[in-house]
Amino acid sequence: xxxxxxxxxxxxxxxxxxxxxxxxxxxxxxxxxxxxxxxxxxxxxxxxxxxxxxxxxxxxxxxxxxxxxxxxxxxxxxxxxxxxxxxxxxxxxxxxxxxxxxxxxxxxxxxxxxxxxxxxxxxxxxxxx
Numbered sequence: 486x487x488x489x490x491x492x493x494x495x496x497x498x499x500x501x502x503x504x505x506x507x508x509x510x511x512x513x514x515x516x517x518x519x520x521x522x523x524x525x526x527x528x529x530x531x532x533x534x535x536x537x538x539x540x541x542x543x544x545x546x547x548x549x550x551x552x553x554x555x556x557x558x559x560x561x562x563x564x565x566x567x568x569x570x571x572x573x574x575x576x577x578x579x580x581x582x583x584x585x586x587x588x589x590x591x592x593x594x595x596x597x598x599x600x601x602x603x604x605x606x607x608x609x610x611x612x613x614x
Contacts, residue, residue, distance in 0.1 A: 487577075490613050493527065493532065493575040493576070493577070493578065494527045494529065494574075494575045495572065495573070495574050495575070496547075496555055496572070496573045496575070497521050497570065497571070497572045497573070497600035498517035498518060498555070498570070498571065499516065499517070499518075499568060499569070499571075500515045500516060500517065500566040500567055500568060500569050500570075501516050501518055501567070501569055501572050502567060503552075503556065504518070504552070506589070506593075507556060507558060510588060510591065510592045510595060511592065512546075512558045512592075513558065513596050514548075514556035514557055514558050514570075514598065515536075515556075515558075515559065515566045515571055516554050516555070516556055516557075516559045516572075517554065517555040517557065517571060517593060518555075519556065520544055526579070527549055527575065528549070529549050529550030529571075529581075529582055530546040530548075530549060530550065530578050530579070530580060530582055531547070531549075531573045531578070531579045531580045531581075531582065531598050532544065532548075532549065532550050532576070532577065532578050532579060532602075533545070533546065533547070533575075533576045533577045533579055533601060533602035533605035533606055534546075534547045534560075534573045534575045534576055534602070534606070535556070535573070535574045535576060535606055535609060535610065536557055536559050536571060536572070536573045537571070537572045537574075538559070538562070538566065538571060542610055543559040543560055543561060543610075544559075544560040544580075544602055544605075544606040544607070544610055545558060545559050545560060545573060545602060545606075546558045546559050546560070546595070546598045546599045546601075546602040547602075548572055548582070548583055549577060551582065555573075556603075557571065557573055557601045558595075558599060560599060560602065560603050562579060574614050576605055576606055576609070578596055579601050579602065579605075580603065581596070
């Protein structure tokens with residue numbers, strides 16, 4: 486059975502400008518407006534996913550629920566995605582959302598989330614070069 490058949494859901498939308506907090510912490514994200522997903526409900530949380538841009542697939546750490554947005558960090562992607570249609574298949578929920586006392590604590594957790602997302606999706610995408 487493919488990861489798409491076992492997925493927790495599929496999100497699709499146009500990348501919009503966000504607050505650039507992820508970028509400041511070293512983990513830029515592609516933001517999708519949450520209102521689209523009201524018809525396709527997915528619980529808030531942090532997920533491992535596979536993001537597709539055009540025909541290229543990337544492992545992704547996905548945060549749903551902060552500031553009513555979906556934030557997608559495409560692991561290994563460099564470039565500008567504003568205005569691009571992005572599709573994300575959620576593979577596994579990694580954890581519930583939490584608040585952090587400092588940017589340093591948040592950055593450490595993001596690093597763990599990104600590593601877990603990469604490990605979780607590795608079997609679907611193959612090794613990273």
